[in-house]
Amino acid sequence: MLILGIETSCDETAVALVQDGRLLGEKLATQIDTHALFGGVVPEIASREHLRVLPRLFRELMTETDTEPVDIDAVAVARGPGLLGSLLVGVSFAKALCLSTGASLIGVNHLWAHLLAPGLTGEIQFPALGLLVSGGHTHIYRISSPVEFELLGRTLDDAAGEAFDKVAKRLNFPYPGGRYIDELGQESVPDTTLFPRPYIDNNSLDFSFSGLKTAVANYVTTQPELVFDTMADSEAIAALSGEKRAALARVCASFNWSVSDTLRIKVERALKRSGPMKSLIVAGGVAANFGVRETMKGVAEKYGLRLTLPELNLCTDNGAMIAFAGWQFAKAGYSHTLELEAVPRGRVVPQDWIHSGGPLER
Incomplete structure (x- = not known):
């Protein structure tokens, strides 16, 4: 099962591919230098940067892993918590990709993904x-x-x-x-x-x-x-x-x-x-x-x-953890419809999955 992960919850734009629990490739763009000028993350700038770089990162990931969008079985996207404008960029991109390819959509709790990330390198x-x-x-x-x-x-x-x-x-x-x-x-x-x-x-x-x-x-x-x-x-x-x-x-x-x-x-x-x-x-x-x-x-x-x-590179926000969490959820038969909502910080991320009764199938 091939899962694309998309992370845009704050100031890191990241995409990754995980196949059957194994990381195939990832791309990440950081905004640290941009926000350093202000001493912290500026939400409006963060969302605009996600909008600018996410399509490019996706194309580069597809090329470097020799993958076509139609090969993706499910798209896992960080739905929250995070900055609402930033989350909406990733969620909108994920929905468009699922609509065009027929892949399943999986909204991922960003916090859970952090805690599952060590599973990429060990049991x-x-x-x-x-x-x-x-x-x-x-x-x-x-x-x-x-x-x-x-x-x-x-x-x-x-x-x-x-x-x-x-x-x-x-x-x-x-x-x-x-x-x-x-x-x-x-x-x-x-x-x-x-x-x-x-x-x-x-x-x-x-x-x-x-x-x-x-x-x-x-x-x-x-x-x-x-x-x-x-x-x-x-x-x-x-x-x-x-x-x-x-x-x-x-x-x-x-x-x-x-x-x-x-x-x-x-x-x-x-x-x-x-x-x-x-x-x-x-x-x-x-x-x-x-x-x-x-x-x-x-x-x-x-x-x-x-x-x-987690290894140090998996401590910060990254696409690999979203893809790996998405793979775990897909394996358990969970997915979302295109009505998936982004959830900003301060609100509880709902467990509004649809359960298929078995692993997701294309």
Whole structure:
């Protein structure tokens, strides 16, 4: 079964082909340089860029994989959550392709796709506890199978990735700044008393990182020498030395620890409540963070679980994860009609599939 995946939920335009669970090829265009000028993603610009590059990426993918559009059995498209204008570009393209070729249409929950992405390079053992840590979401799921997700905990305000972005912006780091916080943080021992671990003094599995973001901002206000005078670039970060580099490394390490240990507390809480698990999946852009990966490695070892992490290139938004999730859903017999709706961030992605009773057939 040949599945085309389309990803346009934010600022990455991506397409990929997966055949029977194996990645055949992928193409991706990033908008990082464009949005770096503004210090964050501008939704209108993002949607226009998707509209400009998606047809080209699709043609290049077809050529490089020696595939014709009529060979595609199903088109899987990220339907949400995300930026509505960006999502609509991908969904409209997917519908047009299905209408013209007769392929089935599969709307994919972008968050689920992140958690299934490690299956492209290794086996996922179910049931699994899934931790999604991205720019827009910090969620915990019980995952019983590739099509059975139960949300246990969710983001109440700022997600972990959003906190990384805002702290980096406060320091005038280049956009996106999370990787610079990660890299500098590895150069220092964290001060575990410097910043709070937010929203842990309760019995909830939900997350709230707005207080941590504010705590870092307040600290930096008292230490103005830590902030670059203008937006830095990667060369400026690399050129840091002496007391300023050491002080920034301490702040980054301490912030990293507060995020990672908060995630640990909530994940351990979820493991104790949700019954036996075989594996722990950690996915999303922040899953590339060294501190988060090491902390989750410790949790998995403590509870005797298999730790399942995506390769670094699968942590960020990509077409391969959408195609692979689409293949899993098609194999289980799920699809959508052309009435499929895009779902922006803040709304629950409905499970409004049509079930055929068996694997989808052309």
